[in-house]
Amino acid sequence: MEKPAVAEPADPPPYFQAHVFVCCNRRPDGHPRGSCAARGSEKLRDYMKVRAKELGLRGVRVNQAGCLDRCEFGPTLVIYPEGVWYRPETPADVDEILATHLQAGGRVPRLMLTEKDVPPPKR
């Protein structure tokens, strides 16, 4: 006998319009995967938080994250709900992501990680 379908409640609307997670994981020097903090992500996170506030970006939350598991391509950040990943290296890169992606709704292809940017298999 088949069970009757249960209606799932509708998801509530997103709390943030955009939620940015900046990896700030730090591994010891010499670790084979490296880490985003070792490549400067903490300063970029701090800069992004300040600039997002200065720009008055409503509904945009910038959070520090632990390892996002794309360490080899760091420093990494990911923006939801789109799930678009970036690899900013400088404050100017962060400015471009803020202006183009978060303010204008566009993309910054030169800084994006793609489906081809996959870490080597784990052993």
Ligand code: FES
């Ligand atoms: S250390 Fe940043 S993705 Fe792993």
